Amino acid sequence: MNETRKPRVATVSLAGCFGCHMAILDIDERLVGLMQAVEFDRSPLTDLKTFTRRCDIGIIEGGCCNEENVHVLQDFRRNCDVLIALGQCAIMGGLPAMRNAIMQSDAPLRECLEEAYITGAYIRNTTHQIPNDPALPLLLDRVYPCSEVVEIDYQIPGCAPGGDIIFETLSSILAGRFHGFSRDSFKFD
Amino acid sequence: MDVDPSSERNDSDEPTLRIAAICAAYGNDRHRMLDILRDVQEGFRWVSPRSLETVAACTGLSRVQVEGVASFYSFLSLTPKGRITIRLCDDIVDRFAGLAAVAAAFEAELGIRMGETSADGSFSLDYTPCIGMCDQAPAAMINDVVVTRLTPERAASIGSALRAGRLPLEIAVPGHAGLSPAERAAAMVENNIRHAGPVLLGPVPSDAGLRQALELTPTAIIDAIEASGLRGCGGAGFSTGRKWRAAASEPAERRFVFCNADEGEPGTFKDRVLLTERADLMIEGMTIAARAVGAREGLIYLRGEYAYLRDHLEAVLESRRAGGRLGRRIHGIEGFDFDVRLQLGAGAYVCGEEGALISSCEGLPGEPKTRPPYPVNRGYLGFPTLVNNVETFCHAARILGRGADWFRAMGTDRSHGTKLFSVSGDCLNPGVYELAYGLTLAELLTLVGGEDAAAVQVGGPSGTMVDRANFHRRLSFDDLATGGAIIVFSARRNILEIVDYYMSFFVHESCGYCTPCRVGNVFLHKAIGKFRAGLANPEDIDYLRDLSQTIIETSRCGLGMTSPNPILTTLQNFPLVYSALVKSSPDRVRASFDVQSAIEGARRIARRRSTIFDEDYT
Ligand SMILES: Cc1cc2nc3c(=O)[nH]c(=O)nc-3n(C[C@H](O)[C@H](O)[C@H](O)COP(=O)(O)O)c2cc1C
Ligand code: SF4
Ligand code: SF4
Ligand code: FES
Numbered sequence: 001m002n003e004t005r006k007p008r009v010a011t012v013s014l015a016g017c018f019g020c021h022m023a024i025l026d027i028d029e030r031l032v033g034l035m036q037a038v039e040f041d042r043s044p045l046t047d048l049k050t051f052t053r054r055c056d057i058g059i060i061e062g063g064c065c066n067e068e069n070v071h072v073l074q075d076f077r078r079n080c081d082v083l084i085a086l087g088q089c090a091i092m093g094g095l096p097a098m099r100n101a102i103m104q105s106d107a108p109l110r111e112c113l114e115e116a117y118i119t120g121a122y123i124r125n126t127t128h129q130i131p132n133d134p135a136l137p138l139l140l141d142r143v144y145p146c147s148e149v150v151e152i153d154y155q156i157p158g159c160a161p162g163g164d165i166i167f168e169t170l171s172s173i174l175a176g177r178f179h180g181f182s183r184d185s186f187k188f189d
Numbered sequence: 190m191d192v193d194p195s196s197e198r199n200d201s202d203e204p205t206l207r208i209a210a211i212c213a214a215y216g217n218d219r220h221r222m223l224d225i226l227r228d229v230q231e232g233f234r235w236v237s238p239r240s241l242e243t244v245a246a247c248t249g250l251s252r253v254q255v256e257g258v259a260s261f262y263s264f265l266s267l268t269p270k271g272r273i274t275i276r277l278c279d280d281i282v283d284r285f286a287g288l289a290a291v292a293a294a295f296e297a298e299l300g301i302r303m304g305e306t307s308a309d310g311s312f313s314l315d316y317t318p319c320i321g322m323c324d325q326a327p328a329a330m331i332n333d334v335v336v337t338r339l340t341p342e343r344a345a346s347i348g349s350a351l352r353a354g355r356l357p358l359e360i361a362v363p364g365h366a367g368l369s370p371a372e373r374a375a376a377m378v379e380n381n382i383r384h385a386g387p388v389l390l391g392p393v394p395s396d397a398g399l400r401q402a403l404e405l406t407p408t409a410i411i412d413a414i415e416a417s418g419l420r421g422c423g424g425a426g427f428s429t430g431r432k433w434r435a436a437a438s439e440p441a442e443r444r445f446v447f448c449n450a451d452e453g454e455p456g457t458f459k460d461r462v463l464l465t466e467r468a469d470l471m472i473e474g475m476t477i478a479a480r481a482v483g484a485r486e487g488l489i490y491l492r493g494e495y496a497y498l499r500d501h502l503e504a505v506l507e508s509r510r511a512g513g514r515l516g517r518r519i520h521g522i523e524g525f526d527f528d529v530r531l532q533l534g535a536g537a538y539v540c541g542e543e544g545a546l547i548s549s550c551e552g553l554p555g556e557p558k559t560r561p562p563y564p565v566n567r568g569y570l571g572f573p574t575l576v577n578n579v580e581t582f583c584h585a586a587r588i589l590g591r592g593a594d595w596f597r598a599m600g601t602d603r604s605h606g607t608k609l610f611s612v613s614g615d616c617l618n619p620g621v622y623e624l625a626y627g628l629t630l631a632e633l634l635t636l637v638g639g640e641d642a643a644a645v646q647v648g649g650p651s652g653t654m655v656d657r658a659n660f661h662r663r664l665s666f667d668d669l670a671t672g673g674a675i676i677v678f679s680a681r682r683n684i685l686e687i688v689d690y691y692m693s694f695f696v697h698e699s700c701g702y703c704t705p706c707r708v709g710n711v712f713l714h715k716a717i718g719k720f721r722a723g724l725a726n727p728e729d730i731d732y733l734r735d736l737s738q739t740i741i742e743t744s745r746c747g748l749g750m751t752s753p754n755p756i757l758t759t760l761q762n763f764p765l766v767y768s769a770l771v772k773s774s775p776d777r778v779r780a781s782f783d784v785q786s787a788i789e790g791a792r793r794i795a796r797r798r799s800t801i802f803d804e805d806y807t
Contacts, residue, residue, distance in 0.1 A: 067788050071801050074778050109790045130794070138791035138799050144782065151726070151777040 007174055008055040010080060011043040014069040015096045015143060016062025019160040020087035021045075024059075026163030034167070037174065042079075051079045057173065058083045060152075063093040064144045068137035077150035082173065085152045086166070088159040090145070095159075097143040109141060154178070157186065205243050207232060212247035219248040220570070222258050222552030226265050227493075227535055234310070235269040261554040261700075262535035263317065264493045271306045271313035273351055275299075276330045279316035280455050281690040282613050282676060283327040287340070291327050292316075294341035298348030312351070317536065318694055319455035320494040323613035323676070324381045324620050331357040333496040335378055370500035371465070377497055380462050381620030384636065386607040388587050388596070389463065389580070390623045393470055396514060398589035402477045403520055405589075407437060410481040414585055417593035418605030423449055423541070423578030424648070424672030425747070426604075429585065432575065436565040437482040439573040444484040446475050446527075447550075447569065447576045451492045451534055451541035454649035455694060456674030459609035460579040462621045464491075464498050467583050468505040472529060474582030476519065477589055479527040482575055487529035490546050493536045502531055538698040542746050543568075543576040545700065556700045557746035580609055580673075600626035604665035612637045614646075614677035630669065631660040639677040644684060644763070649674035650691035651751035654684070656762040684766045688755045689717045695752040706749030709740040713756060724781035725771045733760065 013021055021044060025031065041055050042048045058080030064070050077083060088094040102108040113130045117123060146152050156169050165185060172178040211228045215221035225248070229240050236244075236259045245252045259265045277283070277292055292314075296302055299312045306313040322328035325337035334357035336347060350360050358365055362376045385391045402410050415430025436444065448471065452460040463471060475487050491498065506529055509515035519525045532550055534540050540549045544558035547569050568574025577585075584606060588596045596606045604626035610633065613619045617638025624633070630647070634640055645655045647664070648671035655662065655669065662669050678687065692714040701707045716733055719725045737753030744750050760767060774780055784802050792798060 067784065067791075067799055067801050070782075070784050070787075077778050078776050107790070110794055113794065132795050132797075134797060134800070136795075137801070138788045138795060140784075140787040141790050142787075144787075148779065149782045150779055151728070151774075 006037065006039045007057065008041045008053060009038045009043070009057045009059065010041045010051065010055045010076065011045065011059040012061065012072055012076060013044060014060060014062035014073060014090070014146075015065035016087065016089040016094070018044075018061070020061035020090070023087070023158075023160035023163060024166060026160075027167040028163060030167050034170070051075070055080045056082065057170075059086050060084065060090045060146055061086050062089045063096060063146055064140060064149050065096050066137040066139050070140070070144075070149055073146060073149050082153045083146075083150065084154045084156060084169075084173070085146045086156050087161055088157065091147070091155045091157060093143045093145045097145075100142045109139060113139075204233065204237075204239065208240050208243040209247055212244060217247045217249070218552075219250055220550070220552040222248065222250075222255070223262070223532070223535060223549055226255075226259050226262075227533060230265050230270075230535075234272060234274075235266045237267075237269075257554050258552065261556075262493075262537050264536035269306065269310060271311050273311060273357065274313040274315065274330075274332060276315045276317040276320070277303075278318070278320045278322065278326065278328050280319040280323065280326070280694075281687050282319075282323045282456070284690070285614070285682065286326040288327045290341045291329075291339045291344045294344035295348055298345045299352070317494075318538065318697065319453070319457075321452055321458040321461045321492070322378065323456055323458055324611065325379055326613070330494060331361070333499075334358050334361045335494075335497050336361050337378060370504045374465050374498050374501045378461070378465070380465060382462060382466070383612075383618050383620040384622040384624060386623030386625070387599075388607045388623065389467060389470075389583050389609060390621070393467065393587065394590065395469060396473055397591075398586035399473045399476055399514070399520070401589045402480055403522060403525075407481045407483065410477060410589065411437060413593045414481070414588060417588045417596040418600075418603075419581065419584050419588060419596065420604065420666060421578055422580035422584070422608065422672065424454065424651070424670075426666040426670060429577065429581055432565060432577070433478060433481050435563070436484075436573045436575040439566050441573045443486065443570075443572045444482055445569045445572060445574040446478045446482065446484045446487040447543075447546065447574055448475055448487070448489045448529075448579060448582055449541060449543065449546060449576055450489055450495065450579050451538075451546060452495070452579075453492060453538035453541045453698075454651060454672055454674055455691075456613055456646065456649045456676040457611050457672055458613075459611040459621050459673040461495060461498075462611075463579050463583055463609070464495065464502065468502055469509070470583045470586050471579050472505065472509055472515065472582075474577075474584070474586035475529060476515065476527055477585055478575055478577065478582065480525065482573070484575070485526050485528075487527060488532050488550060488569075489529060490532050490534060490540070490550065492541075493534045496533055499531065499533065506531070537700075538694075539700045539746070539748055542748060544746065546576065547574060554700070556702055557748075559745060578672075601663070601665045601667065603667050608664070608671075609673055610664070610671070610675050611673045612639070612675045612677065615639060615642065615679035615682070616677045624664075626665040627663050629661050629663050630655060633664065633675065634660065634677070637675075637677070641679055642677045643680035643682070644678040644687075646674070646676040646678070646687070647671050649676070650694055650755055651747070652754060653758045654687075654755065654762055655758075659762060684759055684763050685717060685721050685770075688759055689714070689721060691755040692717055692752075695748065699748060699752070700746075703744045703749055705740045705743040706745075706752065709736055710749075710752050712736060713740070713753060717756065719781055720767060720770050722781075723770055723772065724779075725767075726779070727771050727773050729771065730760065730767055 040046045042051045058076040085091045099112045105111045117130045241252050241255045245255045301307050303314050322337050327339045328337040365373050411433045419429040420426040516528050517526045537555045539545045540555040542557050545555045549555035564574045599606050607623050607625050610622045647653050647669045695710045696714050699706045741750050
């Protein structure tokens with residue numbers, strides 16, 4: 001390995017709201033230093049849609065709600081040494097996983113789609129159809145946290161995680177000295 | 190809505206009056222809710238919405254409170270059950286003894302599947318956890334009657350006799366009419382006493398202990414119990430003398446002595462044998478305890494599965510009352526009054542936990558209570574309540590009769606006296622053995638004809654699964670503790686199948702109060718399924734350990750604190766079983782996630798195939 005090469009980082013937003021990517025920007029001026037220390041590969045920040053090379057770190061926002069999420073996540077696993085789940089959606093399924101609560105139904109997925117596109121009180125859908133373009137990825141039976149689909153190395157909790165925690169965690173993982181969060185890093189009220 | 194005056198009369202007034210009469214028989218006392226609902230269930234085969242309302246009105250509770258109790262117990266049903274309800278024990282011991290074929294024979298004969306009720310309301314078929322007949326598995330309850338050693342042929346003939354209208358008791362005990370309640374119980378279920386020790390199962394003189402106790406002050410009785418070193422036989426092994434002293438020293442107007450005959454730990458059936466053979470001794474022990482702590486009221490909490498022993502126990506209580514050995518002025522002593530009531534449970538393992546047992550007797554859902562306060566300080570209705578196991582009371586009576594030193598000399602340094610072991614599973618002589626504490630597991634296995642054992646579950650699911658390399662360990666509170674259950678497994682048995690069953694048992698029996706116990710055990714059970722399916726990663730072993738630790742540390746009662754034991758003790762003693770099944774995936778993509786089944790529903794809704802995951806997609 002070339003001693004001077006910068007660590008390569010890839011990021012992706014799966015079933016998330018892009019809030020976690022926004023939160024990466026919350027590390028503010030420290031971003032400049034980070035950009036000099038690493039090289040971004042596949043990421044919405046670079047607009048690269050495929051891996052150009054194997055990466056050291058992959059950062060995942062969002063869980064898996066459809067087949068494309070699964071495909072991309074598996075691709076990340078196969079192309080990154082270390083995978084970080086960033087934010088509650090990636091860790092637990094988060095907000096999209098609310099649909100997992102439709103349990104007392106024989107056909108929960110159908111019920112979910114019908115409420116979203118046809119029967120819901122605030123729906124304006126003049127076609128009265130569930131969208132079914134062949135380009136649309138098929139939904140999964142429920143929303144899965146990333147760790148159920150691939151092995152995840154680190155999790156950074158929060159919705160969205162704060163800029164400081166993202167920066168500190170990334171820096172210490174890059175420096176190879178991350179040993180978990182201290183007890184008082186997180187306070188929930 | 191169509192209102193037909195005649196059906197209105199039949200459907201509403203008559204049942205309502207009958208239910209009101211049931212409540213009145215218990216003084217409309219909400220604390221007797223379990224008795225009331227048991228009677229409603231027995232009379233109507235279910236607790237209907239209307240019954241809930243009537244019972245609520247009679248006892249001054251809200252409907253929701255009554256429903257909370259009715260929905261808690263598995264023998265109470267909110268949907269109609271058959272007039273004959275057959276409950277097959279589906280413990281792992283019964284499964285290994287041929288349960289599946291027996292269940293199939295019942296299904297074929299009665300024309301319904303397990304879990305169903307026949308359309309005309311004659312029969313229901315259900316599974317239930319261990320009913321305490323493990324030494325004669327497979328076993329089942331038919332209403333309150335127990336049938337054992339079932340085979341598919343026997344099941345078919347029982348089914349056809351029932352269909353022909355014969356009563357369960359007639360089928361189980363032909364010629365029962367001429368028998369006393371004790372004879373009937375003994376004819377229905379074998380005792381299988383394989384080894385009688387000096388304390389409990391050998392010859393026992395009547396009331397020798399009680400007579401001796403009457404010569405002593407209450408404090409001296411407690412001193413004797415404490416000096417004997419007796420420890421509770423219900424599982425936890427707490428010093429009985431210290432418990433009695435605590436109950437005696439709490440200032441109070443009323444005190445209670447409760448006998449725990451709930452015996453729900455799978456594989457335990459020694460109390461069944463004592464209740465059948467030594468009921469007199471047990472009540473004698475309770476009477477001595479009452480004398481020692483100053484209680485006038487007592488209660489025996491008998492698990493619903495042992496309802497077949499009810500008449501027998503009532504008869505023993507009655508004969509003691511008639512002989513001046515229970516009731517007012519016991520043995521003629523002015524001011525020594527003590528009487529005992531029999532309380533039946535309704536199919537809930539957790540009700541064996543002493544706080545839950547008290548909740549159940551108070552007419553509440555059988556949920557454990559937060560400790561402290563301990564029952565000896567504030568128990569039944571807020572009064573000091575001494576709860577001891579059946580066997581503990583029997584020992585106490587014998588200790589008073591023969592002296593503390595006699596008892597203390599048996600056993601080991603810190604576990605004195607003898608213990609009843611109920612042995613079942615893969616051995617030649619399943620049954621009950623009374624032996625001094627301190628023998629090795631290997632010695633016990635020789636006695637029971639189980640030398641080929643590959644694994645032994647000591648103490649039931651909440652205890653320890655022991656491997657051959659540890660058969661030298663001793664049965665005592667310092668080494669291998671047990672409330673009495675010893676389940677022997679031969680090398681033919683699949684360890685993870687056993688663990689899987691035990692976890693499903695805890696999932697079923699958790700009262701649901703603590704999230705780690707209610708949810709955590711479901712996760713543990715699922716994780717074991719993953720191992721069995723060959724989909725586990727090496728890191729799933731850490732997951733099992735971490736989650737187990739969380740459940741143990743954050744649960745309120747002993748159920749949650751011990752429920753991960755089937756996993757933890759097999760991880761410890763059978764590590765190869767787990768490591769042989771884990772596979773690390775080279776690309777770190779999880780094999781346990783099955784994308785095909787995850788998209789199957791969407792594929793059907795969209796009526797198209799996957800562009801990504803259907804390889805033949807064109
Ligand atoms: C889930 C659970 C179930 C229990 N079941 C029983 C039981 O069936 N019989 C019993 O005597 N003790 C049972 N116990 C133990 C009781 O809580 C209590 O410790 C015991 O009745 C005290 O009597 P002892 O000191 O004579 O053993 C159970 C405990 C737990 C946590
Ligand atoms: S964790 Fe919160 S901020 Fe991040 S993607 Fe999910 S909803 Fe958005
Ligand atoms: S540990 Fe389990 S059984 Fe015990 S109180 Fe909590 S939820 Fe109920
Ligand atoms: S009665 Fe079936 S195992 Fe105990």
